[in-house]
Amino acid sequence: VLFLARYFDDHRETLHQPRTMLVPAACTIACALLVLKQPDLGTALLLVFIALTMMLLLGLHWRYLLPLVIGGGVLTPILWNFLKEYQRRRILVFLNPYMDPLGASYHIAQLLIAVGSGGAFGKGFLAASQSQLNFLPMNHTDFLFAVLAEQWGFAGCLVVLLAYVFLVTRGLQIAGDAPDFFASLLATGISAMLAIQVFINVSMVLGIMPIVGIPLPLLSYGGSSLLVTTLSIGLLLNIHMRRFMY
Secondary structure, X not given: OHHHHHHXXXXXXXXXXXXXXXXXXXXXXXXXXXXXXXXXXXXXXXXXXXXXXXXXXXXXXXXXXXXXXXXXXXXXXXXXXXXXXXXXXXXXXXXXXXXXXXXXXXXXXXXXXXXXXXXXXXXXXOOOHHHHOOOOOOOOOOOHHHHHHXXXXXXXXXXXXXXXXXXXXXXXXXXXXXXXXXXXXHHHHHHHHHHHHHHHHHHHHOOOOOOOOOOOOXXXXXXXXXXXXXXXXXXXXXXXXXXXXX
């Protein structure tokens, strides 16, 4: 986000030219491929989505993404061979959630049971069987939203999602009030980063997207995630504090 904000600020006079987007696109793809090799498919997708969001907000026409989509479709069989075996299983399970309920499909099956059993108001604090009895693996990290759904139900999840909506919309308001173009881009990128993380995490818990390793900001267990998220919010507050400097 910092790199893209600085680059676009330095090239603000040529943002309407498609070739201005080539350098950030190449850097994003290079970083995403390195992260993918770790292997970390979720973070690699996060980098791509953040870059695409910032480019589209700066005026990149969607038709310029068509060659990327076509190229990705053509390279899919080749990229499939570079994925780890567990990553392939996750994609296959997404396409058929019940193909192996005691093996590869176990995660998604337990997620759906946990979310569905919560009902409107949940089973109560520490009264959820799927998470408390460890039927749901990794319930303190990537799948924490399923724990919330089981314990606090639809009402509790709605409160959490509204809190995220407030956080992201305030970030976008800060971007609109920013003192300069760079600060505005930085606030926009940070808001997009938080929104995309929430969207991917909640979508994979609900079975809308394949399971990837994306934590739920400020809630999932993880030191590096918490550090980056709090630093990002600190940058937003810093931009807001200096909105009347110029």
